[in-house]
Amino acid sequence: MAGDRHLLWDLPTRLCHWLLVACVALAWWSGETENYDLHQWLGYSVIVLVASRISWGFIGSPHSRFADFLVGPGRLLAYLQGERARSAGHNPLGGWSVIALLLLLLLQAISGLFNSDDVFFKGPLFYAADVTVRDVMGQVHEVAFYLLLALVGLHILAVLYHQFWRREPLLQAMVRGSASGREGRSAPVSGWRALLIALVWALALWGLLQLAPAPPPMMW
Template sequence: MHTQKVWDIPVRVCHWGFVLIIIFQYLSGEILDDNILPNTMQWHFYAGYTCIALVIFRLCWGIFGTYYSQFSQFVTSPITTFQYLRNKRSFSQFLGHNPAGAYSIIVLLTLILTQALSGLFISDEVFSDGLYYGVLGNRAQDIANFLHHNVFTLLLGFIALHILAISYHKIVLKEGLTKAMITGKKKVSRTDVAVSPYSSAIFPWAGLLISLLITAIAMYLILEVLPPPPSDDFFMY
């Protein structure tokens, strides 16, 4: 057995950032109020914006990032994934994300982005409106409301499956995935690794800069350029 560097800092920051934001969004949306956290809904919006930024960055990093962070390295065909699931011996042969884990990541990112973006178009019908509230027609508005209030339940279900998979790897396969996502390193057998090892000495700083730049530009457009001007709500006497 030896220790191998797998997960870089950007991947780990995104992973744990999603964990913290999803927990906070649940608390701020279902439990907290202004008596506990002043301007709770505003913080809920801020966390949603951060979530969108993390998704955009992770998508960029999946193209420009380190070897094991790239989608081209771990996303495989459905047939390959099915064969992987049938062959238990293959479970330890992937140093990075395995084929099933790859599809899990795609689903989770899609649900998180859908949840966050739909929040831009809805209102709590009391004090707070999303940046794009009122832009959509009635039917599209109803769809945005439906998505924001129901996708989160689906997201929680997939998170539960994700935790079960991590538990299986820990208990049955004796593989500490959680610890690896904290330290960035995995303990592996040289005979188990079926892919080229990632050299921590080679870090794509240009890729990091590009990913950050794309994320910054996208968020500037989403938050500052594209939103319609706020409506002037007032009463005429």
Template sequence: MKPTVRVWDLPIRLGHWIMVALFVLSWWSAEQRMMDWHYRFGLAWVALVGFRLIWGIIGSSTSRFGSFVRGPKTVMAYLRGKGRHRIGHNPVGAYSVIAMLLALTVQVASGLFSTDTDGLESGPLSFLVSFDAARTAAEIHAWSFNILLGLIALHIAAIIAYRIFGGRNLVAPMISGRTIQPCEREAGMVPAGLPRFTAAVLIAGGLAWEIGRGFGL
């Protein structure tokens, strides 16, 4: 059996699967016009996306943006098959992660400021902007959802392609936290530690709580 190394920490893995569930629940609550729950799920998104952005700066080694975001030359070398196989996100997948996080940030932020045509169903921060600006935010909220659907479809297609053509299972490491060691000198993930995790949770959770408190949720 080939040796394995740690690749994803527990916060990244839990966050990933919570995002999957939360995306479905957010869509379902909006379709059913259960807006109280939709707002609650939106606040959960504030905490979750906020945590991931913070964790991308102070988190474990494989979760930090600086460890996997590379320049165009590295990406082109990887596409030509000349790049070094490392644990974590590959150079192409890194841009997929960034695109997903940007789309999620736009989706969450626009939802906070949006309102419907009657002004009856409004996001918790819509009072800070004009009605026209809130309606623009609602339109952005709808468009960013469609963009997210496209990015999710590409993400799933890439997972399938890696499995079929590359023989790599990208789902299993996101469950177990471990992956096959690409080479002997490739070390595993370096964890961030409890103090940094606690700080990220408090900051992201505090932001969501403060927004929800003013909205009565």
């Protein structure tokens, strides 16, 4: 019914958001401490989470769908010039930053599948590529990391600006699902759909990794 209040961010969207936050932080720590087994599993998790979130952007709850908050250049420019955002969720600039973050995370995680520390650790797709592809993927993994750091930093600054300067309860809405002035206009869909999507992507990734060539036998 028109005027009913609903969750702005459904549970799958919030879980995906905070799990990605945890995965990125732990991936940085595990890379710095050379805990590559954990680093690898975190990479798998990021791939499944991002792929699931992209799928949810098409068949998920109304306010989680990309069509709800992605706009063209004209409306983006109008927003930057002071026009009020029409979506109850992300504003036009925030919406495109979500896309950039998701794509960078996916690029970072996929490129890591081909990586090696040149000593003990080799990614699961290391032997599926030639030397040139491995080198390119290694460079992509490094560059994407710094781009991701910059974008995450900008994202945090933007959230703090809207949270404390403009008094918009973004953090409360991303924790509880809604907050004063941050309610949804449409009811969310069942969370079971999101679980099924995540399971499908996890199985697809597992199947891909099973097809990866085995390491060559050790020569003593």
